[in-house]
Each structure stands twice: as C-alpha cells, then as structure tokens.
Amino acid sequence: VAVLDALTVLLSLTGAVFFLAGTAGLLRFPDTRMRLHAVTKADTLGLGFVVLALVLQAESLAAVGKLLMIWLLAMLASTNGCFMLGRWTVRDERGEPGP
C-alpha cells in the first residue's frame, strides 16, 4: 500500500508538472496555434498522469472504468476543439469566410 501511495504521489506530481508546462505555454507562446499545441498536448498528458494516479487509489473496477472514461472523453473533446479552433485560425489568417 505504501508503494502504491508513493507511486500515486509521484504520478500526480508528474501530471502537475505537465499542467504547469501547458499553462506556461498558453500564457507565453506567441500565436493561437502554438498555444493550442501547448494546451492540448501537455494538459492531456498531465490529465493522463493524474488519472493513473487516481486509478491506483480506486476502490473498485467500476471506479477505474469511470476514471479512464473521463480521460478518453477529455482527449476526444480537446482534440476536436483544438482542430476546430486551429482551422478557424487558418481561415482567419487567409481572410476566408468561415465559422
């Protein structure tokens, strides 16, 4: 149990580092696409680490399933949101009409 707890702490700290890196990128990168890149990639990885850390503490298989589901849904949402924002940026730069 002590090993699991130590692993949980290690994994959530790793996750926090990625979240911090993603936030730094969001604040410091010069244009929209670079910021999207920082947020979607680093934060998704950070969330993955946090979910793994929580899976180690889960009381049941159902809880593990729900945690993994949250991670999958967050990946789906951030990937597609990133794609749509990125496409809008490209169209905006080219001066095309679009959503």
Added chain:
Amino acid sequence: VIAAQAFDALLAGALVLTGGLLLASTSFMRAAVLFIAFGLLMSIAWVRLMAPDIALAEAAIGAGVTGVLLIDALRHMEWDAERWLRRQPGPQHEPLPEPPPSAAARAVPAGAAILVLGLLLAAVYHLTADDPGLARAVQAELVAVEHPVTAVLLVFRGFDTMLELGILALAVLGMLTVRSRPDLAAAALAPPHDPVLAHVVRLLVPLAALVAGYLLWLGTFAAGGAFQSGVVLGAAGILLWLSRHGSIDVTPGWLWRGLVLLGFAAFLVATGVTLVWTGRALEFPPAYVYALVQIVEAAAALSVGASFAALFVGLHPGESPGSGDGARE
C-alpha cells in the same frame, strides 16, 4: 489540515478576484468567459462544502449551459447590431454611449447589497460549530430517496422544484414570444455543416443519454438527480443542433412543447393526486413513494433537457433553422 485551509483560502480568494474582474470588465466576451471560470471555481467550492449535488448542478448549469447561452447571445447581439447599422441611411456612426447611472440608481443596489452582506455576516456570527440544526429532524423524515440533498430537494421542497420547472417553462415561453416579434426576429444562425463535429457528436450523444440516465438513477442514493440529468440531455440537444443533425429539425413542435411542459405537468398531476389520496400536497403514500418520485423525477429531467435545448436553439419549435433570416429579408 493546514494544506486544506490554504487551499480553501486560495479558492475563496480566486472566487472574489474572478467576481471582481467580471464586474469590472467592459467587454461582454471577457465577462462571459470569466463567468464560466467563476462557475467552475464555485463548483469546486461546493465540493469542498461536501455538497456534490450542488457542485454538479453548478458545473453543468452555472458554468456549462449558462456560459454557452451567454456566448451565443453575444453572437446574436453582434449580428443584430450589424444589421441595424446596415439599415441606417446616411453616414454610419457608432451608437451614442449611454449616460452613466445617477447617484440614486447606484445607491439602491449598493444599499441592498450591503444589507444582504450584513445579514449574511450576522448569520455566520450566530452559527455555533456543533449545532446540527434541523438535520436530525430532517433525517428522521427521509424515506424515499436516501441522499439528503436530493431528498430535501424533492421530498421537502417539492414545491420549489415544481416552481423551478415552471420558471424554466416560462423562460422558454418568453424566449418564443420575443423571437416571434418581427423586429427582433434574430433567426437562428444555422451553423455550417462540419463533418468532424458531426462525427464526434454522433459518438457523444448516445453516451450523454447513458450519463443522463445514470445521473437520474444515482439521484436515488448518491449525488445526482433530475436537474443534473436534464442538463446533460440539454447539452446533447445543443450539440445535435450545432452539428446540424437532422433530429432537431424533424422534431415536431407539439413534441417540443410537450417535453418542455412535461415536468411541470407531472408535478401538477402529482399534487392533485396526493391532495386527494393522502390529503397533503406532494406527500406520497410510503408504499409507492419510491416509484412515484422516480416517475416525477424522470419527467422533470426530460423537461429540463428540452427547455435548455429549446432556449439555445431559440426557434419556434418545429421551424427549421435557415428558414429564418434569408426568407424574411
């Protein structure tokens, strides 16, 4: 304990800061985004106060649906303003800035806010740490739904829930009335078809239906319930419309109206039946209470979902998007 207190202090500080920035911001868009951030922080605060039901509702309604509605309303405002400017003859000019509110107009809300603040501070001052309040008396009365918050919401405050559903139905009616005035006929901006979004929505909507049912069932013994479940359904409806899925267009008007009114109607029927049956409004006989509360809750969830979707879609129910502005002008 110190870490928890530090976190709470940070959270409270962030709430006050976000609220202040929100009120001070001059850009509507900025204010809407800050409002969403405020809702998310608020829902974490509810989790810290051990009220997961309210946290779920705050995250879903306060941050989610309200944020989407605000941003959508901004889009409509910009669009209306453009049309208004185009219709004006002569040189185009900026609308005149509104005069600042008078001293009296500022004093009244400020006085009311200070009064509420004083009352809240007095209430907190009179709290004692180990006073259970009415908790034990309430616990003794709970039969049907095991989670205290849901039970209080439905068993004790049935009227409250009923009136909330009534208010939602009224909001939809008000929206329909405003939309049917020709000078305000901001037709729905039908979003362009997007194959990627359409595909994701096809993945997400069945899952949303599953989650809504799960939350409804969860409401009988843990955090969850009709409102949370209904908001998930409403979000699914909004996504369907945004991705131009055909199901929103083909839903006939009578079905929309029926779904919006279903929850309130179920509560009215339940009130009438219980008045005759047990002599007290919304007090079900113990043998049937579980089943009947579930039926009323399910109806409420459907209504909440239909109302939020209708508020967003913002059409006369049954009218197809795209037939609005182009056809009228």
